[in-house]
Amino acid sequence: MGAALHDRQAPRGQEALREDVWRVAGAVVDPEIPVLSIADLGVLRDVSVADGRIEVAITPTYSGCPAMNMIALEIELALEKAGFGPVQVKTVLSPAWTTDWMTEEGRQKLKDYGIAPPAKGGGRRALFGEDEVACPQCGSIDTTEIAAFGSTSCKSLWQCRSCREPFDYFKCH
Template identity: 70%
Template sequence: MAIAGAVPDPEVPVLTIADLGVLRDVRIENGQVHAFITPTYSGCPAMNLIALNVEVALEEAGFTRVKVTTVLSPAWTTDWMSQEGRDKLRAYGIAPPAEKATRRALFGIEEVACPRCGSADTEKISEFGSTACKAHWRCRACREPFDHFKCI
């Protein structure tokens, strides 16, 4: 689990697939390592590369029989992201998704703090950011644009 989990996300390389919650499980059965990954959304173009990188990482660690399976159910949710992953996103300049309890309390109203200055005086510019799993926002306080990892 530690070896596969350390594989970086190809789109946000400061995150590992464990930080994202994309790595669901790793099992050894009959001498074969089975890794299970779930995409952040069904059309995620990074999944083939993630699967290949998990396979390579495990083989380089000495496992000779490796199988990586993409699992679509249950669907991935931002609630699976680790706190460390959220902190890494913020430090990288991407606003992390709100936590589950926060989303419920907001009744669907997004309040996104600027990852640069921390101000909550922000506005969504576009539903689509640098990748499909991010939206583009702007801070009214420091005037800087930034991506926000969408809540799913």
């Protein structure tokens, strides 16, 4: 594996190699929300390449997220399959992840999947109970939270009063 990394490094340069690693690692999907990549979520924080070693930094959506071990393993496997190595995946807790790190494309993917995406910059409003959550089915903001936790800990369960459909809401952090 080290030779494959060295062969890629020489002609292309460190920055091109870093971009290739970012592309491969960033395509890894979240095991709890398979329509989102870790790049969409903003969980992929950094990639560094130095002295023939690759380091990938990831930040969990919340402390204790059970998906992080699987994500780290999937990153290692994807990079190994693409011919990169050796790889170290490290978890970075500070600064804490925020929904503001999600891409607009990721927010749209959530909505299309039936999960209400967090509003950009919505974390502070959510702290004070001022969240307006639009129903991903009909778009109405006449919605109410019915449970603090939905299908996973990073989501809450809501219901639309207009169309009556229940839906998950990706919580703001």
